[in-house]
Amino acid sequence: MVFSSLEFIxxxxxxxxxxxxxxxxxxxxxxxxIGSMVFYxxxxxxxxxxxxxxxxxxxxxxxxxxxxxxxxxGFRKFLLTIGLIYDFGWLFLFKYAxxxxxxxxxxxxxxAPESSGIQPLxxxxxxxxxxxxxxxASYLIDVYRGKFPAERNFIDLGAYISMYPQLIAxxxxxxxxxxxxxxxxxxxxxxxxxxxxxxxxxxxxKVLLANRVAGLWTALSTIGYESVSTPxxxxxxxxxxxxxxFDFFGxxxxxxxxxxxLGFQFPMNFRHxxxxxxxxxxxxxxxxxxxxxxxxxxxxxxxGSRRGTGRTIFNLLMVWLLTGLWHGAHxxxxxxxxxxxxxxxxxxxxxxxxxxxxxxLGHIYMIFLIPITWAVFQITDLSQLGLxxxxxxxxxxxxxxxxxxxxxxxxxxEYWYLLLACLLxxxxxxxxxxxxxxxxxxGTIFLLAVFWxxxxxxxxxxxxxFLYFRF
Amino acid sequence: xxxxxxxxxxxQWLFAxxxxxxxxxxMPFVVRALGGQEGAPAVEAAPPSxxxxxxxxxSAHVESGDDxxxxxxxxxxxxxxxxxxxxxxxxxxxxxxxxxxxxxxxxPADSAPEQPSYPQGPGSSGNAASDGFxxxxxxxFDDALFIGDSRTVGLSEYGDLQNADxxxxxxxSVYNVLTETVSVPSVGKVTxxxxxxxxxxxxVYFMLGINELGYDFNSTVEKYxxxxxxxxxxxxxxxxxxxxxxxxxKSRSDSDKIFNNSNIDRFNSAISSLANGQDxxxxxxxxxxxxxxxxxxxxxxxxxxxVLGKYYATWCQWLRExxxx
Numbered sequence: 001m002v003f004s005s006l007e008f009i010x011x012x013x014x015x016x017x018x019x020x021x022x023x024x025x026x027x028x029x030x031x032x033x034i035g036s037m038v039f040y041x042x043x044x045x046x047x048x049x050x051x052x053x054x055x056x057x058x059x060x061x062x063x064x065x066x067x068x069x070x071x072x073x074g075f076r077k078f079l080l081t082i083g084l085i086y087d088f089g090w091l092f093l094f095k096y097a098x099x100x101x102x103x104x105x106x107x108x109x110x111x112a113p114e115s116s117g118i119q120p121l122x123x124x125x126x127x128x129x130x131x132x133x134x135x136x137a138s139y140l141i142d143v144y145r146g147k148f149p150a151e152r153n154f155i156d157l158g159a160y161i162s163m164y165p166q167l168i169a170x171x172x173x174x175x176x177x178x179x180x181x182x183x184x185x186x187x188x189x190x191x192x193x194x195x196x197x198x199x200x201x202x203x204x205x206k207v208l209l210a211n212r213v214a215g216l217w218t219a220l221s222t223i224g225y226e227s228v229s230t231p232x233x234x235x236x237x238x239x240x241x242x243x244x245x246f247d248f249f250g251x252x253x254x255x256x257x258x259x260x261x262l263g264f265q266f267p268m269n270f271r272h273x274x275x276x277x278x279x280x281x282x283x284x285x286x287x288x289x290x291x292x293x294x295x296x297x298x299x300x301x302x303x304g305s306r307r308g309t310g311r312t313i314f315n316l317l318m319v320w321l322l323t324g325l326w327h328g329a330h331x332x333x334x335x336x337x338x339x340x341x342x343x344x345x346x347x348x349x350x351x352x353x354x355x356x357x358x359x360x361l362g363h364i365y366m367i368f369l370i371p372i373t374w375a376v377f378q379i380t381d382l383s384q385l386g387l388x389x390x391x392x393x394x395x396x397x398x399x400x401x402x403x404x405x406x407x408x409x410x411x412x413x414e415y416w417y418l419l420l421a422c423l424l425x426x427x428x429x430x431x432x433x434x435x436x437x438x439x440x441x442x443g444t445i446f447l448l449a450v451f452w453x454x455x456x457x458x459x460x461x462x463x464x465x466f467l468y469f470r471f
Numbered sequence: 472x473x474x475x476x477x478x479x480x481x482x483q484w485l486f487a488x489x490x491x492x493x494x495x496x497x498m499p500f501v502v503r504a505l506g507g508q509e510g511a512p513a514v515e516a517a518p519p520s521x522x523x524x525x526x527x528x529x530s531a532h533v534e535s536g537d538d539x540x541x542x543x544x545x546x547x548x549x550x551x552x553x554x555x556x557x558x559x560x561x562x563x564x565x566x567x568x569x570x571x572x573x574x575x576x577x578x579p580a581d582s583a584p585e586q587p588s589y590p591q592g593p594g595s596s597g598n599a600a601s602d603g604f605x606x607x608x609x610x611x612f613d614d615a616l617f618i619g620d621s622r623t624v625g626l627s628e629y630g631d632l633q634n635a636d637x638x639x640x641x642x643x644s645v646y647n648v649l650t651e652t653v654s655v656p657s658v659g660k661v662t663x664x665x666x667x668x669x670x671x672x673x674x675v676y677f678m679l680g681i682n683e684l685g686y687d688f689n690s691t692v693e694k695y696x697x698x699x700x701x702x703x704x705x706x707x708x709x710x711x712x713x714x715x716x717x718x719x720x721k722s723r724s725d726s727d728k729i730f731n732n733s734n735i736d737r738f739n740s741a742i743s744s745l746a747n748g749q750d751x752x753x754x755x756x757x758x759x760x761x762x763x764x765x766x767x768x769x770x771x772x773x774x775x776x777x778v779l780g781k782y783y784a785t786w787c788q789w790l791r792e793x794x795x796x
Contacts, residue, residue, distance in 0.1 A: 010494075010501045193487050221773045227629055227780025401781030404628035444486040448493060455497050459504050 065150035099329035165258035185263035195260030202253025204450035210246035242422035277362025678714035715755035723775035
């Protein structure tokens with residue numbers, strides 16, 4: 001169940017909030033834990049065992065952290081190692097085993113062409129495993145580091161890990177960020193209303209912008225890249241650039257709004273990333289909680305930038321290969337991570353400071369670079385990726401089939417107003433107006449219109465990804 | 472200062488109040504929509520009724536009036552008829568037939584033809600049309616008109632029948648084909664009536680029906696027949712080609728309660744009986760793109776419902792070989 005669905009907004013959320021608010025605050029973490037389990041099981045009806053996996057994960061990490069209490073450093077390290085192997089073992093099994101096997105098979109087949117190779121496992125990825133694994137690992141590491149004592153209350157820890165507002169798509173919240181609120185939090189009616197307003201704003205970004213502009217990229221794949229003109233290839237990529245941002249940002253905002261309604265304060269996950277002047281800056285503004293996780297638990301432990309330039313570059317490489325893989329188990333994600341690494345490394349060696357001094361140049365650089373990295377991100381099939389690049393850059397070799405000469409103007413005339421709206425919401429203006437005026441008459445009208453528009457779209461399409469898919 | 476703060480708080484309550492009102496006002500629609508989602512396949516079992524036939528036509532009316540965003544939303548509402556109808560159907564279906572039973576019943580081709588109320592031409596049968604086709608030159612299409620939905624749009628954009636006219640838009644259905652305005656290259660923005668009134672065509676190719684699958688089956692078949700009659704009347708000398716609707720892939724078909732191949736086959740089978748082997752012919756492009764399971768071959772598509780741009784030329788070549796002798 002996603003937040004941008006009628007089921008969630010009209011049934012799950014009101015029912016949950018009702019129970020949550022009539023419950024005395026001592027029991028609210030319990031209600032949150034149970035509610036999140038219900039939320040998770042509704043999303044994994046086909047694989048009910050995945051909920052056990054989540055519960056087991058909480059139990060194992062809870063116990064390991066408790067066992068660290070008052071032990072010697074060596075033993076704590078041993079417990080930490082077991083915990084991390086356990087946590088990342090499941091993630092590896094579900095997310096990366098097949099990718100790894102296909103790599104092994106490729107090597108084996110190169111050596112012995114006759115061999116049939118190992119069968120892929122074909123497991124379905126448990127929803128949210130990439131997110132909750134990162135949260136639970138951060139908890140265990142932080143306990144090991146002595147940032148806070150191990151949580152004694154199983155319900156509190158369970159509620160933190162499984163908390164449905166951020167369970168399936170972040171933001172990645174560390175336990176230190178919510179610890180105080182886990183123990184005691186008050187929710188004013190004001191916070192509930194303002195949380196709702198943030199939720200509606202995020203819902204609008206997801207349903208009214210992302211879902212609708214998504215039709216542009218879908219059209220490109222329907223046509224087939226070999227039949228797409230160069231201008232349309234760029235237009236479609238621009239559409240996808242907006243789609244992925246408002247999809248993810250909208251979802252994060254909804255999570256933040258829901259968190260606020262429950263009395264939490266989740267960290268901001270996006271800060272106008274498309275206004276960045278460099279790749280380095282972009283990744284400080286895009287999916288901030290993921291970047292912070294890699295910084296805290298990979299980059300800094302490796303030595304960060306304090307061990308000389310060579311080591312810094314190596315550390316960056318590790319972070320970006322892992323970041324690439326975190327996004328998906330395909331070769332293209334590794335390439336994507338490598339591309340970002342290369343640019344960040346070049347910027348670190350001096351490009352960034354000159355870009356920062358010349359904002360116009362920085363914007364132009366990012367306007368080209370961001371969409372190109374998204375193309376590598378989005379097209380998992382490498383031959384298709386090559387084909388798409390031959391459309392973006394027609395001097396590159398690639399198959400060309402029948403191209404409809406009017407394709408660019410056709411799609412521009414269909415999508416120009418959405419693209420303009422997306423562009424507007426990439427700037428700071430709408431968010432400034434929102435934070436100033438969300439309680440004003442105009443703000444109220446705006447938010448209600450967004451809510452109505454979103455509900456209308458969800459109702460018409462029943463939140464079907466094929467909403468804008470007509471024959 | 473105090474005053475200002477209180478004012479702001481009051482406004483927040485205004486939002487909360489209006490939101491609550493909106494929320495509860497929307498609730499009945501949501502309940503209906505979500506209830507309908509589960510009962511959706513039962514739509515086909517519904518007896519034909521005037522109200523059902525009217526609802527799509529109404530939405531067609533709305534669509535033709537707007538452009539821009541509103542029409543995009545309105546156009547995409549080809550399915551909404553479904554959820555609205557479904558709850559009553561669900562109760563009709565008192566025998567407790569499960570979705571699966573319904574699907575299974577549809578699969579054998581001979582259980583499908585519920586005869587349309589449209590009066591049939593002489594000697595109509597699916598087979599009659601498959602005989603006696605010949606191969607023609609491109610000039611054959613000089614006086615050809617293609618009417619259809621997005622599949623025909625693809626044919627016009629990525630196919631290589633340069634001389635033909637195309638009256639096609641995405642989302643076109645038998646319910647809106649008579650009200651929709653379409654920009655026809657070299658003619659301009661016209662309704663079908665204006666186009667057929669101003670031009671004389673020797674051949675009219677007609678492919679509609681997939682957008683209508685969510686609506687009542689008998690009403691759609693009847694409406695389809697009326698549109699074919701109308702074309703016959705406006706272009707008395709033209710050969711009419713009734714084109715079978717293109718299948719979707721097996722994966723789409725297996726996961727979609729409405730846009731699946733058993734529904735497409737059932738509809739195709741019904742419209743094939745409109746062919747008379749004299750001036751109305753039935754041609755089925757699925758023979759070109761089907762895999763062995765009788766579904767659109769995954770190799771030809773990326774969205775499970777349309778062939779990739781480069782295959783429209785193959786389709787055009789097939790059309791050249793499918794001319795009525």
